[in-house]
Amino acid sequence: MYTLIYITTSGASESKKIARKLLKEKLVACTNIIPEIDSIYLWKGEIEEAKESLLIAKTQSDKVGILIKRVEEIHSYDIPCILQIQVKKGSKNYLDWMESELE
Numbered sequence: 001m002y003t004l005i006y007i008t009t010s011g012a013s014e015s016k017k018i019a020r021k022l023l024k025e026k027l028v029a030c031t032n033i034i035p036e037i038d039s040i041y042l043w044k045g046e047i048e049e050a051k052e053s054l055l056i057a058k059t060q061s062d063k064v065g066i067l068i069k070r071v072e073e074i075h076s077y078d079i080p081c082i083l084q085i086q087v088k089k090g091s092k093n094y095l096d097w098m099e100s101e102l103e
Helices: 010-022 061-074 092-101
Strands: 002-008 030-043 046-060 084-088
Touching: 002 010, 002 061, 010 030, 010 046, 010 061, 046 061, 046 092, 061 084
Parallel strands: none
Antiparallel strands: 002 046, 002 084, 030 046
Protein backbone atom coordinates (compact mmCIF):
# COMPACT_ATOMS: atom_id res chain seq x y z
CA MET A 1 0.00 0.00 0.00
CA TYR A 2 1.04 3.55 -0.67
CA THR A 3 0.44 6.83 1.10
CA LEU A 4 0.59 10.57 0.57
CA ILE A 5 1.72 12.55 3.59
CA TYR A 6 0.33 16.10 3.80
CA ILE A 7 2.63 18.40 5.79
CA THR A 8 2.33 22.15 6.30
CA THR A 9 5.49 24.12 7.09
CA SER A 10 6.58 27.68 7.84
CA GLY A 11 7.68 28.25 4.22
CA ALA A 12 9.23 26.77 1.10
CA SER A 13 12.73 26.63 2.57
CA GLU A 14 11.54 24.50 5.49
CA SER A 15 9.58 22.26 3.10
CA LYS A 16 12.74 21.75 1.01
CA LYS A 17 14.84 21.03 4.10
CA ILE A 18 12.38 18.40 5.34
CA ALA A 19 11.94 16.91 1.85
CA ARG A 20 15.71 16.48 1.35
CA LYS A 21 16.13 14.77 4.73
CA LEU A 22 13.25 12.37 4.05
CA LEU A 23 14.62 11.56 0.59
CA LYS A 24 18.18 10.98 1.87
CA GLU A 25 16.82 8.66 4.56
CA LYS A 26 14.72 6.80 1.94
CA LEU A 27 11.53 7.48 3.88
CA VAL A 28 9.91 8.92 0.74
CA ALA A 29 10.35 8.39 -2.99
CA CYS A 30 9.14 11.80 -4.14
CA THR A 31 7.88 15.10 -2.75
CA ASN A 32 5.93 18.05 -4.10
CA ILE A 33 6.08 21.52 -2.64
CA ILE A 34 3.45 24.20 -3.03
CA PRO A 35 5.52 27.21 -1.94
CA GLU A 36 2.74 29.33 -0.49
CA ILE A 37 -0.71 28.60 0.84
CA ASP A 38 -3.07 30.69 2.96
CA SER A 39 -3.97 28.85 6.15
CA ILE A 40 -6.86 29.87 8.39
CA TYR A 41 -7.19 27.81 11.55
CA LEU A 42 -8.22 27.74 15.20
CA TRP A 43 -5.40 28.14 17.73
CA LYS A 44 -6.26 28.29 21.44
CA GLY A 45 -9.83 29.27 20.61
CA GLU A 46 -8.91 32.12 18.27
CA ILE A 47 -9.07 32.29 14.47
CA GLU A 48 -5.54 32.72 13.08
CA GLU A 49 -4.21 33.28 9.57
CA ALA A 50 -0.75 32.44 8.25
CA LYS A 51 1.20 32.04 5.04
CA GLU A 52 2.57 28.51 4.94
CA SER A 53 4.04 26.01 2.49
CA LEU A 54 2.58 22.61 1.66
CA LEU A 55 4.83 19.57 1.40
CA ILE A 56 3.30 16.40 -0.07
CA ALA A 57 5.43 13.30 0.40
CA LYS A 58 4.86 9.97 -1.38
CA THR A 59 5.82 6.77 0.38
CA GLN A 60 4.93 3.20 1.32
CA SER A 61 2.34 2.83 4.05
CA ASP A 62 4.67 0.80 6.28
CA LYS A 63 7.04 3.79 6.53
CA VAL A 64 4.42 6.24 7.84
CA GLY A 65 5.07 5.78 11.57
CA ILE A 66 8.81 6.44 11.34
CA LEU A 67 8.23 9.23 8.81
CA ILE A 68 5.86 11.06 11.18
CA LYS A 69 8.36 10.74 14.06
CA ARG A 70 11.18 12.03 11.85
CA VAL A 71 9.19 15.05 10.65
CA GLU A 72 8.22 15.87 14.24
CA GLU A 73 11.94 15.84 15.18
CA ILE A 74 13.01 18.28 12.45
CA HIS A 75 9.91 20.48 12.03
CA SER A 76 9.90 24.03 13.44
CA TYR A 77 6.30 23.86 14.74
CA ASP A 78 5.36 22.60 18.21
CA ILE A 79 2.39 20.76 16.68
CA PRO A 80 3.03 20.21 12.96
CA CYS A 81 0.24 19.13 10.65
CA ILE A 82 1.25 15.68 9.36
CA LEU A 83 -1.62 13.72 7.83
CA GLN A 84 -1.68 10.36 6.07
CA ILE A 85 -3.81 10.06 2.93
CA GLN A 86 -4.10 6.44 1.78
CA VAL A 87 -3.58 5.77 -1.93
CA LYS A 88 -6.12 3.19 -3.05
CA LYS A 89 -5.05 3.03 -6.68
CA GLY A 90 -2.49 4.57 -8.99
CA SER A 91 -0.39 4.14 -12.11
CA LYS A 92 1.28 0.72 -11.89
CA ASN A 93 4.47 2.09 -13.47
CA TYR A 94 4.63 4.93 -10.94
CA LEU A 95 3.93 2.69 -7.96
CA ASP A 96 6.54 0.18 -9.20
CA TRP A 97 9.05 3.05 -9.48
CA MET A 98 8.28 4.17 -5.91
CA GLU A 99 8.76 0.60 -4.69
CA SER A 100 12.17 0.33 -6.39
CA GLU A 101 13.39 3.65 -4.91
CA LEU A 102 12.38 2.75 -1.35
CA GLU A 103 14.01 -0.68 -1.20
